[in-house]
Amino acid sequence: MSTTLTDARVVTPGGVHEGWLTVEDGRLTHIGRGRAPGAGESLGGRHVVPGFVDIHTHGGAGASFPSGDQEQARRAADFQARHGTTTIMASLVTASIADLSRATAALAELCDDGLLAGVHLEGPYIAPSRRGAHDPGLLRHPSPGELSGLLRAGRGHVRMVTVAPELPGGLETVRAAVSEGVIAALGHSDATYDQAREGIEAGCTVATHLYNALPPLHHRDPGPVAALLEDPRVTVELINDGVHAHPAMLRLAVSAAGASRAVLVTDAMAAAGMGDGTYRLGSMDVDVTGGTATLVDGGAIAGSTLTMDTAFRRAVQDVGLTLEQATEMASHTPARILGIDSFTGSITVGHQADLVVLNDDLTVHRVMRRGAWLPAA
Structure with missing residues (x-):
């Protein structure tokens, strides 16, 4: 199953950029800048940080x-x-x-x-x-x-x-x-x-x-x-x-x-x-x-x-x-x-899709663990 998250401010090891990312089978497979190449789930300009x-x-x-x-x-x-x-x-x-x-x-x-x-x-x-x-x-x-x-x-x-x-x-x-x-x-x-x-x-x-x-x-x-x-x-x-x-x-x-x-x-x-x-x-x-x-x-x-x-x-x-x-x-x-930074802890292609989506005030909007959205807190 593939999910593309669009319209995000993504916090990666290289800095913060506006862009998108794709999740397949619980892992991050693509991280892009600017507009996503296709349709997806909009995050409304929210920040995305690693879990x-x-x-x-x-x-x-x-x-x-x-x-x-x-x-x-x-x-x-x-x-x-x-x-x-x-x-x-x-x-x-x-x-x-x-x-x-x-x-x-x-x-x-x-x-x-x-x-x-x-x-x-x-x-x-x-x-x-x-x-x-x-x-x-x-x-x-x-x-x-x-x-x-x-x-x-x-x-x-x-x-x-x-x-x-x-x-x-x-x-x-x-x-x-x-x-x-x-x-x-x-x-x-x-x-x-x-x-x-x-x-x-x-x-x-x-x-x-x-x-x-x-x-x-x-x-x-x-x-x-x-x-x-x-x-x-x-x-x-x-x-x-x-x-x-x-x-x-x-x-x-x-x-x-x-x-x-x-x-x-x-x-x-x-x-x-x-x-x-x-x-x-x-x-x-x-x-x-x-x-x-x-x-x-x-x-x-x-x-x-x-x-x-x-x-x-x-x-x-x-x-x-x-x-x-x-x-x-x-x-x-x-x-x-x-010793687990090879698969989690940053938004990096190949890592587990462990993500936290944050509102402008840095409160939690949604949490994804291993590619699955969790119930709201």
Whole structure:
């Protein structure tokens, strides 16, 4: 089946141009400039960007990936897809090793089906002093042997693990992850600048939600944020919801790292798309008021209620990034991190037809995943 989308402002790796594109059997087969050579479905001059790739999210629509429940995972992925996230990696939070193994094994089956792009273990190998919304009673020192068991449960689908490298066993666990082809992310850490550098040298190539759950920048004690921003091997996650970081700090990160080393993530929890109330994030109770999620006990920020379309829109309208920068950060850079940029993450001939059609105000008009239009959000 062939579909031609006409009268579009297409955001490609080469820039933005007025034109058209053709979808056949779920893939992009033609991308043209100007008027389409034949009839097609008009997009009314709207922007078309590649489907968003979220490498850090815990759920949405009242459903949670950390639950390990496949039906909840399907519901969360479907919700986020209707907001433009056509590729999603499921993030777990700190739990017992037995519960993490169970959840990882269950989600791995959804990776087999192509619903998920992988599993991210955000805990339990994180610093108690920077635990955020993770259960302090379940935190553990990093262990290469223990991690190996979790990777076996995931059958190759665990794609990323967050580690505080300053903890006993931290550097060894980073090296063990990288040796298995797993992305090592530095996060929820109290590392000094030098300890962060050691983590990077050991193999950390991603910063889990930069700024959050890390010591702040200081001119005499730069800490891990400076180490992560200045190293060309590291890509930094940014939660652009107006709560986790001020727009000026996002501009600073993009100025230092560039759109090729910065990714927009949601860190969304089950409350995304829902009203105010009390929800669960792993074993922790979370209160959501005015769209902001905080722990009932202690008040720490507990993930977000963000969706990628909102993160993208804020990047342009509030942070002041260009459409091309926001597209790179929401789609191409995270696809490259996951090693899937050969078939998604940009509007390129031969790629999957993963597309987000945006209105003039950058709200979502329609979403196409693998050549099929999704129901409206």
